[in-house]
Amino acid sequence: MPPTTPAPASRSRDHRTPTRSFLVGAGRAAGGAIIFGLPLLMTMEMWQLGVGMSPLRLALLIVVTLPLLVGLSRVAGFEETVALHEDIADALVAWAIGFVVSAAVLVLFGAVGRGTTPREALGMVALQAVPASIGALLSQSQLGGQRADEGDDGRTVAEPGYWRELFLMLAGALFLAFNVAPTEEMVLIAYMMTPWHVLALTVVSLAMMHGFVYAVEFRGQESVPGHMGARVAFLRFTVVGYAIALLVSAYVLWTFGRLDDMAWSEQLTAALVLGFPASLGAAAARLLL
Amino acid sequence: MTRDERGEHRTSALEWAVASLGLVLVVGTVVLLVRDAVGEGTPAVELAVRVDSVVPRGGGHAVHFTAHNAGRATAAEVTVRGERRDGDAAEESAATLDYVPGRSSRRGTLYFGGGASPRDVRLRVEGFREP
Secondary structure (H helix, E strand, O other), X not given: OOXXXXXXXXXHHHHOOHHXXXXXXHHHHHHHHHHHHHHHHOOHHHHHXXXXXXXXXXXXHHHHHHHHHHHHHHHOOOOOOOOHHHHHHHHHHHHHHHHHHHHHHHHHHOOOOOOOOHHHHHHHHHHHHHHHHHHHHHHHHHOOOHHHHOOOOOOOOOXXXXXXXXXXXXXXXXXXXXXXXXXXXXHHHHHHOOHHHHHHHHHHHHHHHHHHHHXXXXXXXXXXXOOOXXXXXXXXXXXXXXXHHHHHHHHHHHHOOOOOOOOHHHHHHHHHHHHHHHXXXXXXXXXXX | OEEOOOOOEEOOXXXXXXXXXXXXXXXXXXXXXXXXXXXXXXXXXXXXXXXXXXXXEOOEEEEEEEEEEOOOOOEEEEEEEEEXXXXXXXXXXXXEEEEEOOOEEEEEEEEEOOOOOHHHEEEEEEEXXXX
């Protein structure tokens, strides 16, 4: 009898118990939560917003984040969840990890301390848990999870669906917009720009989005399918993606109260300014995820 | 989250426990936030300041105070002004608190010169702005 060949490296993970495997994944998720969450955890406007923002808008944001996490889990998160309930479990785990990590870091920084009331602490931690949980969920796909090892077993779809692409763009736009919107500088930039600046920024955003995906040789970039002309691709992905980025920007601004009591032209300007990083996030998400 | 040798999915008990914690955190947070929003009809901002202690310092006094916001909304740039009367002379000091969230307190200190009795110091909240 020939000796059995040793199991390939990727299969050695199967010998871990599920518990141990979960702990490793959770550790990775905590790392992702810190990496994705730290810039905002060290942003004072986020602390103030966590305390002072409308509680209903914050509650809505949290309610919206959960399906986003579930969707990300199906599309890009912890490896190979086949059943919906597993995606839901992964989303809840990501939220728990993001929540705990945010709380720990805020306590470490003294942002949540002796003088902080429970309501303040809840607001600050819950708000921070939104980006941190996204980081926790994505950590598997970004920091080298098991996906890479199990190519043909994996659920990587041969041709990504259109809705999947749109969802990724939405997630990327949301994350980038979230990172930029709380700061005072964002408001200041909107004030500094003239309408011509804003127009130029819109054109640049669109060009950049389109260029990102199709014209530049980036890893993971798909080529335009032969039957689809560049013009159609522009409409279907780039323009739609930019529209998604703008809507996401408007939503994030509204959530942070940055649209209240403003003339519609100022609101539009703010959304277009935030749309620049948001469209970057949308384009990058399609490449990276 | 992982496969055993047969390639089947097995979710550990620990994972379900953490997921349950996540569920509790989500639902609890949303419920608490909604309850906070719906709340009783407390006024938007209600600021009051009280003196905690007066400590002799150098040639004068340090007056430690606490500003409390009984309302639900956050008040930003809260100016606390103190006036000390010493016979006919009056001395004013002011301090600005970055923000005092709803149903929260923030502390500060005002410095005064002279040797007057602490009981001559009056503090008041001068104003604030909406964040």
